[in-house]
Amino acid sequence: xxxxxxxxxxxxxxxxxxxxxxxxxxxxxxxxxxxxxxxxxxxxxxxxxxxxxxxxxxxxxxxxxxxxxxxxxxxxxxxxxxxxxxxxxxxxxxxxxxxxxxxxxxxxxxxxxxxxxxxxxxxxxxxxxxxxxxxxxxxxx
Amino acid sequence: xxxxxxxxxxxxxxxxxxxxxxxxxxxxxxxxxxxxxxxxxxxxxxxxxxxxxxxxxxxxxxxxxxxxxxxxxxxxxxxxxxxxxxxxxxxxxxxxxxxxxxxxxxxxxxxxxxxxxxxxxxxxxxxxxxxxxxxxxxxxxxxxxxxxxxxxxxxxxxxx
Numbered sequence: 001x002x003x004x005x006x007x008x009x010x011x012x013x014x015x016x017x018x019x020x021x022x023x024x025x026x027x028x029x030x031x032x033x034x035x036x037x038x039x040x041x042x043x044x045x046x047x048x049x050x051x052x053x054x055x056x057x058x059x060x061x062x063x064x065x066x067x068x069x070x071x072x073x074x075x076x077x078x079x080x081x082x083x084x085x086x087x088x089x090x091x092x093x094x095x096x097x098x099x100x101x102x103x104x105x106x107x108x109x110x111x112x113x114x115x116x117x118x119x120x121x122x123x124x125x126x127x128x129x130x131x132x133x134x135x136x137x138x139x140x141x
Numbered sequence: 142x143x144x145x146x147x148x149x150x151x152x153x154x155x156x157x158x159x160x161x162x163x164x165x166x167x168x169x170x171x172x173x174x175x176x177x178x179x180x181x182x183x184x185x186x187x188x189x190x191x192x193x194x195x196x197x198x199x200x201x202x203x204x205x206x207x208x209x210x211x212x213x214x215x216x217x218x219x220x221x222x223x224x225x226x227x228x229x230x231x232x233x234x235x236x237x238x239x240x241x242x243x244x245x246x247x248x249x250x251x252x253x254x255x256x257x258x259x260x261x262x263x264x265x266x267x268x269x270x271x272x273x274x275x276x277x278x279x280x281x282x283x284x285x286x287x288x289x290x291x292x293x294x295x296x297x298x299x300x301x
Contacts, residue, residue: 001162002153002154002160002161003159003160003161003162004153004158004159004262005157005158005159005262006246006262006263006265007157007158007263007265008244009243009244009246010242010244010245011232042153042158043158045250047247047250049229050249051247051250052229052247052249053230053279054230054279055278056276056278058278093250093256094249094250094256094257097256097257098162098255098256098257098259102159104152105152132245132246132247132250
């Protein structure tokens with residue numbers, strides 16, 4: 001069995017601003033270095049407060065109990081939904097045998113990609129869904 | 142019987158994006174500790190001491206794991222190892238000579254024991270070890286005199 005090799009990584013987050021609402025799309029926060037359709041992602045990993053209590057941006061990460069109430073959609077530079085409504089739980093490494101989720105590499109459109117809530121119970125305003133992207137830079141090996 | 146390899150996994154293997162998780166054994170590794178000052182606090186950057194053998198000029202880092210006290214109670218230096226309860230509050234940053242961030246890795250995920258025995262594979266080639274640091278993101282960092290301990294796997298680069 002194979003596991004992913006990290007070449008570069010960056011923590012990203014989608015913040016549930018206001019009262020968390022079922023079905024609403026919460027886009028990932030812009031990070032200038034990787035928001036110009038300039039990274040090729042080949043894997044990612046999601047976190048709850050069990051793995052990362054607070055993000056480096058000082059936002060509280062969602063509790064582990066709500067990891068089955070979120071879905072993630074990642075969109076490429078052609079606006080195709082390359083990963084559509086993936087259960088957040090599936091991307092938490094420690095809950096999946098230690099395997100990092102791998103995807104067929106694609107150029108990510110970060111700020112169009114989003115997280116949706118399927119049930120708002122237990123999710124507080126301004127908490128974040130935090131994901132670590134594993135990527136290489138476009139044009140780089 | 143030969144294993145069936147899907148085209149996508151074959152792509153990952155040939156492009157060095159994944160490898161067998163047992164492949165780590167046999168690579169060189171070293172134990173690195175990161176000591177904190179008594180006044181350690183959260184949202185401060187704590188840099189590693191220089192260790193040029195781990196710089197990208199001399200080595201490729203092929204895996205990193207954190208060694209909590211459940212795996213090693215007392216360090217070879219005699220110090221007590223860090224308790225794993227603080228790990229969800231910290232992030233490891235890998236950085237190059239220009240101090241560009243190569244990777245941000247939450248500490249909890251670097252525990253082998255939290256990942257069913259699987260180490261975290263990396264392929265870092267241009268890091269400068271003394272520019273790498275740990276930052277605690279939440280105020281769960283209560284034992285500043287207890288060092289963090291990492292196991293770093295690496296492959297030496299050939300020099301002419």
